[in-house]
Amino acid sequence: MKNTWIVVRGLLLACFLLVVLPAAAQNLTITDDDVNAIAKQMYCPVCENIPLDVCGTAACDQWRGEIRTQLEQGYTEEEIITDFINRFGERVVGTPQDPLLRAVSLVTPWIVGLVMLIVVVLNFTRWRKPRPVTTAPASITDDVYRDRLEADLKTRR
Amino acid sequence: MLAEFGSVSLLLALVAAVYAIIAAVIGARRQSERLILSARNAALLTCPLLIAASLTLLIALVSGEYQLSYVWSTSDPNTPLFFRITALWGSQKGSILFWSTLMSVFAAAALLINWRSQRRLMPYVTAYMMATLAFFLVLNIFYENPFERWWLYEGSDVSWQATGLTDSQQSDITRALGGIGIESSEQISAQVAGITCVDSNRASEIKQVLQGIGIISVVETSPSGCVGQSIFPPEGGFSPTATRLAETAQGLNPLLRHFGMIIHPPMLYLGFVGFVIPFAFAMAALASGDLSTNWIKATRRWTLVAWLFLSLGLILGGRWAYDVLGWGGYWGWDPVENAAFLPWLVGTAFLHSVMIQEKRGMLKVWNMFLVIGTFSAVIFGTFATRSGLIDSVHSFARSEIGFPMFFFWSGITLVSVGLILWRWNRGELKDDHRFMNLLSRETLFVLNNVVFLLLFVVIFWGSFGAPVVSELFLDTNITLGTDYFYQVTPALFIALYVLMGIAPLSAWGATSLSRLGRSMLIPGALTAGVLVLILLSGMTDPGVLVGYGVVTLAGFVAANEIYRGVSARMRGLGENPLQAFLSLFARNRRRYGGYTIHIGVTIIGIGVIGSTLFQQETQRTLSVGESLDIGGYQMTYLGFQPGQVADDGRIMDIATVAVSRNNQTLAEIRPRRDFYPGSEGMNSSTIAGAYSTVENDFYVLLVDWEPITARSATFKVYINPLINLVWWGGLILIIGTLVAAWPAETVPAALRERRFTGKQVKARARA
Numbered sequence: 001m002k003n004t005w006i007v008v009r010g011l012l013l014a015c016f017l018l019v020v021l022p023a024a025a026q027n028l029t030i031t032d033d034d035v036n037a038i039a040k041q042m043y044c045p046v047c048e049n050i051p052l053d054v055c056g057t058a059a060c061d062q063w064r065g066e067i068r069t070q071l072e073q074g075y076t077e078e079e080i081i082t083d084f085i086n087r088f089g090e091r092v093v094g095t096p097q098d099p100l101l102r103a104v105s106l107v108t109p110w111i112v113g114l115v116m117l118i119v120v121v122l123n124f125t126r127w128r129k130p131r132p133v134t135t136a137p138a139s140i141t142d143d144v145y146r147d148r149l150e151a152d153l154k155t156r157r
Numbered sequence: 158m159l160a161e162f163g164s165v166s167l168l169l170a171l172v173a174a175v176y177a178i179i180a181a182v183i184g185a186r187r188q189s190e191r192l193i194l195s196a197r198n199a200a201l202l203t204c205p206l207l208i209a210a211s212l213t214l215l216i217a218l219v220s221g222e223y224q225l226s227y228v229w230s231t232s233d234p235n236t237p238l239f240f241r242i243t244a245l246w247g248s249q250k251g252s253i254l255f256w257s258t259l260m261s262v263f264a265a266a267a268l269l270i271n272w273r274s275q276r277r278l279m280p281y282v283t284a285y286m287m288a289t290l291a292f293f294l295v296l297n298i299f300y301e302n303p304f305e306r307w308w309l310y311e312g313s314d315v316s317w318q319a320t321g322l323t324d325s326q327q328s329d330i331t332r333a334l335g336g337i338g339i340e341s342s343e344q345i346s347a348q349v350a351g352i353t354c355v356d357s358n359r360a361s362e363i364k365q366v367l368q369g370i371g372i373i374s375v376v377e378t379s380p381s382g383c384v385g386q387s388i389f390p391p392e393g394g395f396s397p398t399a400t401r402l403a404e405t406a407q408g409l410n411p412l413l414r415h416f417g418m419i420i421h422p423p424m425l426y427l428g429f430v431g432f433v434i435p436f437a438f439a440m441a442a443l444a445s446g447d448l449s450t451n452w453i454k455a456t457r458r459w460t461l462v463a464w465l466f467l468s469l470g471l472i473l474g475g476r477w478a479y480d481v482l483g484w485g486g487y488w489g490w491d492p493v494e495n496a497a498f499l500p501w502l503v504g505t506a507f508l509h510s511v512m513i514q515e516k517r518g519m520l521k522v523w524n525m526f527l528v529i530g531t532f533s534a535v536i537f538g539t540f541a542t543r544s545g546l547i548d549s550v551h552s553f554a555r556s557e558i559g560f561p562m563f564f565f566w567s568g569i570t571l572v573s574v575g576l577i578l579w580r581w582n583r584g585e586l587k588d589d590h591r592f593m594n595l596l597s598r599e600t601l602f603v604l605n606n607v608v609f610l611l612l613f614v615v616i617f618w619g620s621f622g623a624p625v626v627s628e629l630f631l632d633t634n635i636t637l638g639t640d641y642f643y644q645v646t647p648a649l650f651i652a653l654y655v656l657m658g659i660a661p662l663s664a665w666g667a668t669s670l671s672r673l674g675r676s677m678l679i680p681g682a683l684t685a686g687v688l689v690l691i692l693l694s695g696m697t698d699p700g701v702l703v704g705y706g707v708v709t710l711a712g713f714v715a716a717n718e719i720y721r722g723v724s725a726r727m728r729g730l731g732e733n734p735l736q737a738f739l740s741l742f743a744r745n746r747r748r749y750g751g752y753t754i755h756i757g758v759t760i761i762g763i764g765v766i767g768s769t770l771f772q773q774e775t776q777r778t779l780s781v782g783e784s785l786d787i788g789g790y791q792m793t794y795l796g797f798q799p800g801q802v803a804d805d806g807r808i809m810d811i812a813t814v815a816v817s818r819n820n821q822t823l824a825e826i827r828p829r830r831d832f833y834p835g836s837e838g839m840n841s842s843t844i845a846g847a848y849s850t851v852e853n854d855f856y857v858l859l860v861d862w863e864p865i866t867a868r869s870a871t872f873k874v875y876i877n878p879l880i881n882l883v884w885w886g887g888l889i890l891i892i893g894t895l896v897a898a899w900p901a902e903t904v905p906a907a908l909r910e911r912r913f914t915g916k917q918v919k920a921r922a923r924a
Binding site: 031032033036041043048049050051054056089090091092093094095096098100101104105106108109110112113116117120124 | 483484485489491492592595600603604607610611614615618619622623626627631633634635636637638639640641644645774775776777778841843871873
């Protein structure tokens with residue numbers, strides 16, 4: 001009898017939690033700042049390249065409303081962004097989430113940069129190779145103005 | 158009358174430009190002085206003709222000639238005079254005319270100033286400048302003519318059922334219509350396609366052709382009123398009444414109704430067209446075979462002037478965005494902004510690298526590539542922003558000027574690169590010297606160039622490359638936003654500031670580490686002092702310390718160099734500090750102008766780091782009398798004034814908020830929303846209210862409000878630390894550029910001696 005009572009109490013508690021916890025979750029106060037923190041990472045659906053948090057169109061208002069609703073329903077930031085990408089494509093975010101697109105977007109400029117650096121280094125090495133020098137520099141510098149300035153400062157000290 | 162006069166002026170300018178190209182090239186080949194002079198005169202003539210065309214459009218705008226469709230779409234009877242004038246560049250057609258006019262002014266100035274000193278280059282310079290001008294005039298006359306007028310005329314529509322047509326039938330229709338000179342059909346509704354407003358003969362012809370290929374349900378409506386745009390009236394056409402035109406006029410785009418718009422676009426255009434001159438000289442050098450430093454000497458000041466205007470345009474554009482676009486910042490890494498920044502990057506690289514050619518006769522090929530790259534970036538940026546490429550890779554094909562601009566850009570780039578490679582292959586672009594030491598000014602300048610170009614690559618890729626590649630090859634639309642740019646650009650900007658700190662202290666040819674170390678001692682110590690102060694203020698973020706470290710080092714190096722120069726003059730010549738300072742700048746404008754620019758860039762850097770890394774923001778809905786706290790400030794919502802009507806017809810909804818700190822009211826600011834009832838599309842703008850100090854901007858945007866009572870309103874509030882340094886740094890940069898570009902006074906040595914006072918002469922003698 002005692003065990004049955006414990007089971008009944010456990011079931012009642014479980015029912016209470018099932019009812020109360022989602023309601024509590026739905027009553028979370030979602031601030032504009034919470035919405036904007038996510039909207040900042042997304043872009044206006046109808047105007048080019050305007051972040052969603054600062055965009056003034058009706059479409060942006062609607063999207064921000066959707067973010068608020070999803071936050072109220074307990075979705076995480078990542079889930080919300082993924083949901084928007086699934087519905088509207090990669091264009092809604094500032095950096096693509098798809099691994100291939102992300103790699104293409106972020107790695108390509110560095111590859112180009114690396115190639116440029118290699119070319120420069122190779123050229124420097126080539127340029128520095130000794131060759132018959134017709135006129136050796138008299139001093140290590142030919143910056144006449146600077147030498148004169150240094151001399152002036154030294155003499156007057 | 159105005160339309161006819163403007164159109165004829167444009168047409169004559171095109172004829173003059175084309176004649177100048179032909180006469181200059183033939184004159185140069187045949188060594189005909191008469192033809193070359195004739196080409197010059199024709200080129201000079203384009204300037205008054207285009208000024209006349211621009212003035213005509215301006216008169217039309219000011220006097221409200223709404224039959225001109227450009228005037229109708231960029232102004233209305235409520236538009237104040239100020240914005241009627243700025244409307245000249247307020248839309249595509251007018252801005253291309255304005256661009257062409259500025260280009261002709263630059264071309265005329267270059268011809269008049271450089272004609273005597275650069276006789277060998279000038280025929281080719283004329284040809285290249287006029288080729289560019291002619292291209293823009295073709296756009297203006299045949300694609301984007303600002304002198305087109307509205308006409309009413311009678312016409313019929315021919316329509317047919319569009320649903321249920323097979324692909325083959327669709328292509329038959331396209332082919333059949335093409336056969337009678339009609340390019341495509343208009344989609345009248347989801348179900349119906351058609352050709353609208355054609356005269357009855359044409360309508361019967363279309364009907365017959367379509368029925369001939371089996372499209373049975375073709376309907377021809379009875380003639381009714383049609384509206385069309387053309388310079389000259391169509392057959393049977395008559396002009397709409399002035400009242401009707403004035404009533405329906407659209408007015409200027411609300412976002413362009415700002416003081417910044419009076420100066421930002423002209424500055425940017427001056428920067429863009431200014432780079433035509435160095436480009437033309439470089440091409441002239443390649444075409445004529447005069448590959449000495451003549452072209453560089455002739456264009457140094459032109460490049461600086463173009464760079465000055467472009468810098469000013471970028472800074473003012475940032476300020477306009479900050480004031481009008483209502484997102485709390487000044488640079489959003491938007492492709493349109495980046496399109497203007499890209500030529501600036503290559504142009505800055507060129508300005509540094511050209512010194513190596515002047516001093517050491519090196520990097521001849523590289524400089525050619527840079528000057529062509531700058532001009533190519535100008536044309537590409539114009540093409541990308543005006544053709545719709547940014548919206549979609551496919552939209553430029555739909556834009557009228559997309560293909561012409563693409564062909565011009567790719568053509569001019571290919572021809573230029575081809576010319577360089579041809580001269581290079583012939584061994585005519587060999588350097589006079591080689592790099593002797595890795596630690597030399599030229600090496601550091603080359604590294605500086607590499608960083609500038611890397612910045613160009615990553616920004617180009619983010620703005621245009623990746624979106625176009627993903628759309629073309631991966632069938633996906635992507636946007637690379639601020640996240641991308643914040644990941645890829647900071648390291649490059651840091652490298653740039655490091656080089657900006659070291660390069661001015663190194664010597665041409667070679668420099669020693671000990672000498673460099675000695676020169677860095679004072680700036681290094683000052684930088685260390687700043688870093689200690691930052692640490693003491695509680696900021697320990699390594700990113701912030703590195704950022705401020707390199708930026709302030711670059712500034713201290715430049716300031717220390719100026720200080721040392723002033724000291725040397727004070728001690729050597731007995732001048733007072735102000736005298737020494739002024740003389741120092743007067744005698745070596747380029748060097749000290751450059752240092753001033755570096756100081757300006759340093760101050761901009763401090764402002765950018767502060768406003769980017771330490772920006773705070775919040776959005777709250779407040780009831781009247783309620784407050785919010787942010788960054789040590791308190792903001793209280795005081796009240797709302799809805800529906801205030803301004804002189805120009807705009808309706809303003811204004812909120813008033815009080816900003817206080819430590820219980821002391823600092824200011825009352827009035828963020829507002831402006832509505833433009835007559836405008837189509839985007840008909841409102843958010844005007845921020847700001848309380849500005851050296852420390853920061855308290856920047857408030859009115860986001861929303863409770864309808865009717867406005868008892869509560871939503872505000873977005875930003876604290877933008879050090880943001881005003883961005884504008885002040887910009888001002889210093891402009892002053893430095895003016896100093897560097899100012900023509901040096903050439904005074905004979907004897908006269909110069911006479912100007913010295915007795916004391917100075919003695920001091921000089923002692924020295």
